[in-house]
Amino acid sequence: MKRELVPSWLELLLTTQFFTICMSHLSSARNECNLFCIDCEAPKVAFCYYCRQRHHSTHRVIQVRRSSYHDVVRVAELHDILDISDVQTYVINSATVVFLNERPQQQRVCGVSMVKASSSSYSCESCNRALLDAFRFCSLGCNLKGIKEDMETTVVMRNKTDCASNDDDMDLSTGSTANTENNRESYSDAEYYEKSPPTKTTRHRRKGIPRRAPFF
Numbered sequence: 001m002k003r004e005l006v007p008s009w010l011e012l013l014l015t016t017q018f019f020t021i022c023m024s025h026l027s028s029a030r031n032e033c034n035l036f037c038i039d040c041e042a043p044k045v046a047f048c049y050y051c052r053q054r055h056h057s058t059h060r061v062i063q064v065r066r067s068s069y070h071d072v073v074r075v076a077e078l079h080d081i082l083d084i085s086d087v088q089t090y091v092i093n094s095a096t097v098v099f100l101n102e103r104p105q106q107q108r109v110c111g112v113s114m115v116k117a118s119s120s121s122y123s124c125e126s127c128n129r130a131l132l133d134a135f136r137f138c139s140l141g142c143n144l145k146g147i148k149e150d151m152e153t154t155v156v157m158r159n160k161t162d163c164a165s166n167d168d169d170m171d172l173s174t175g176s177t178a179n180t181e182n183n184r185e186s187y188s189d190a191e192y193y194e195k196s197p198p199t200k201t202t203r204h205r206r207k208g209i210p211r212r213a214p215f216f
Contacts, residue, residue: 022048072097101141
């Protein structure tokens with residue numbers, strides 16, 4: 001997933017709490033809130049089967065499922081609306097799925113998962129979870145986190161480049177100003193010498209030693 005392709009509803013999907021009981025259908029059989037509409041921005045984003053029939057019948061809806069108490073979504077429901085090419089996929093109950101968020105890991109040593117250290121050659125770039133295949137992230141949440149970190153790094157690098165460019169411009173401006181001042185001083189000295197008349201030096205002749213006239 002590239003940052004230009006991140007949809008506005010993705011972060012809302014990742015922060016939504018699913019599998020609560022729908023308060024509007026307490027006595028109904030299928031009242032779990034495990035559906036998410038990507039066309040709506042309603043305050044209550046998770047809804048049940050009956051709410052879908054009533055309010056979202058013509059909308060694009062994603063069904064969230066559970067695997068070992070963690071939320072997953074089938075790849076078939078995402079591949080047309082979201083780029084998940086960097087996210088590790090898993091086969092659960094004959095369906096290919098991706099996890100929504102980062103999952104708790106086994107004991108870590110020096111920031112590296114024990115599973116990764118023992119067997120796996122691949123790891124998630126965000127949480128270092130061991131991966132089965134050559135993917136970059138273990139979940140959609142880690143993918144989004146990686147995109148945000150890349151954006152922050154890009155902004156920092158751009159700011160550093162702008163600062164360096166401003167410093168270079170300031171140095172050039174300072175050097176130009178200094179050269180202009182030197183040229184002005186040189187011109188002032190030259191004009192002074194041209195306009196000032198030469199100073200005449202008056203010399204006084206030294207009188208000789210007086211001599212007496214000879215006696216005859």
